[in-house]
Amino acid sequence: MIAIPIMLMVAWLFIIGGKRLRTISAASRQIKRNQDALKHLLFIEPFSELLERSRLYEYMALSLSSYHAKLVILRGIRWQLQQTKEQLGGAAGYGYAAMMGCAWLACAAGEPLLLAMGALLGLLLPVRQLLEAGKLIKQRKQxxxxxxxxxxxxxxxxxxxxxxxxxxxxxxxxxxxxxxxxxxxxxxxxxxxxxxxxxxxxxxxxxxxxxxxxxxxxxxxxxxxxxxxxxxxxxxxxxxxxxxxxxxxxxxxxxxxxEASSKLVFPLVGILLVLMVFVAAPAMLLMS
Missing domain, CATH: 1.20.81 (Receptor-associated Protein)
Structure with a gap:
């Protein structure tokens, strides 16, 4: 199982590239002071370029334009398409990092289920960005x-x-x-x-x-x-x-x-189930 996290780590280093790795090592002291620059070099920039080279932006042109239009409304008319691509690249990078972290945890704990959860989490993080923009637009309109x-x-x-x-x-x-x-x-x-x-x-x-x-x-x-x-x-x-x-x-x-009342239904149902367990458990114990 240890082969999977090692392969993910090697692939991540390959995506980052030798040039960025040399930049990170040469300016390590300054980058430690600036966490945003570190995130940009490790996640946003390499994965944005990967999506660009793989022509994924072209395949999802309609979704990208719709997402960009929502971000223009939320961030202002000066928001550019390149910034939208970088944000999606960053989401893909964070998803990959989460998947790699879960792979190492699965290897350490010997639990394959964590690996599956990491893969699911890695896919959901980029999708969450697209869904979150629609919710923010609706909230802003209201x-x-x-x-x-x-x-x-x-x-x-x-x-x-x-x-x-x-x-x-x-x-x-x-x-x-x-x-x-x-x-x-x-x-x-x-x-x-x-x-x-x-x-x-x-x-x-x-x-x-x-x-x-x-x-x-x-x-x-x-x-x-x-x-x-x-x-x-x-x-x-x-x-x-x-x-x-x-x-x-x-x-x-x-x-x-x-909407608020519907959101309260799930906690109330959970509380009801817990109360039923507390009430029924003593009766079941007495009957046994």
């Missing part, structure tokens, strides 16, 4: 839909109180988290662009593309059509949109509540 009606309501109040549309746009960020929440993070970019002299239409279009949510697209269209009018026309246009968005917010909140 967060935007939940917060958008509240922002529109604040915008209506400020404009109705006599402020101009551009002034109200800036004040909508007061007391909000502009670093973590996706809606206010993108809205902060709009305010920053306007302060730098960019036209409102250009900033709004960038906001629409960055959010990539249908409700935001409708909101952006309403803004572009009515922000110059201001006053009652602007407030009435936003109020009509607000009714629809509040209903969608309620639907998203209900969906989240149903």
């Amino acid at each position: 967060e935007i839909i939940l917060e958008l009606p509240e922002m529109i309501s604040k915008l209506m109040l400020l404009v109705g109180a006599g402020e101009t549309a551009l002034q109200a746009i800036g004040r909508c960020l007061e007391g909000k988290d502009t670093t973590q929440h996706p809606l206010y993070k993108e809205w902060n970019k709009v305010v920053y662009s306007l302060h730098n002299g960019e036209s409102f239409s250009t900033a709004a279009e960038k906001f629409n593309r960055s959010c990539a949510v249908q409700e935001v697209s409708i909101f952006t269209t309403v803004l572009l059509l009515n922000y110059r009018r201001g006053g009652e026309h602007f407030v009435l246009a936003l109020r009509e949109l607000s009714y629809t968005l509040w209903e969608k917010r309620k639907a998203v909140a209900r969906a989240r509540g149903e």
Whole structure:
């Protein structure tokens, strides 16, 4: 059984290549201080090149483009295709390292089942990257839909109180988290662009593309059509949109509540089984 982990180790060294191994040994002190550089040399760069040489990226072009589009939404429009390939290569490298670690454990413990678990883990890690992006996109969309009606309501109040549309746009960020929440993070970019002299239409279009949510697209269209009018026309246009968005917010909140309740079913079933064992065990012992 020891032949399998040795073969995996030799194959890993071959994938890394002699040039990178010499680079690692020559700059070992600096690399120890920079763990990211070590991970890049051992896992990300060699496995990304391996996937490139094996033309696997070409065979999975549709999946790669879909995954890249999701990462562009999550990471920003400056995210490049090469970065997506490196991320997939890193996932493949970490999966290979997990498989190799399980192979050594299986050899040490004499348990072949660990080898099978390592192979399964090595395959699941890259696939997990693709599935995780879809979940993050869905979560991001829900967060935007939940917060958008509240922002529109604040915008209506400020404009109705006599402020101009551009002034109200800036004040909508007061007391909000502009670093973590996706809606206010993108809205902060709009305010920053306007302060730098960019036209409102250009900033709004960038906001629409960055959010990539249908409700935001409708909101952006309403803004572009009515922000110059201001006053009652602007407030009435936003109020009509607000009714629809509040209903969608309620639907998203209900969906989240149903998901949370369904997730609680499995722990409750487990607890019920444990209670049944505790209750039935004494009765079974007395009967015996």
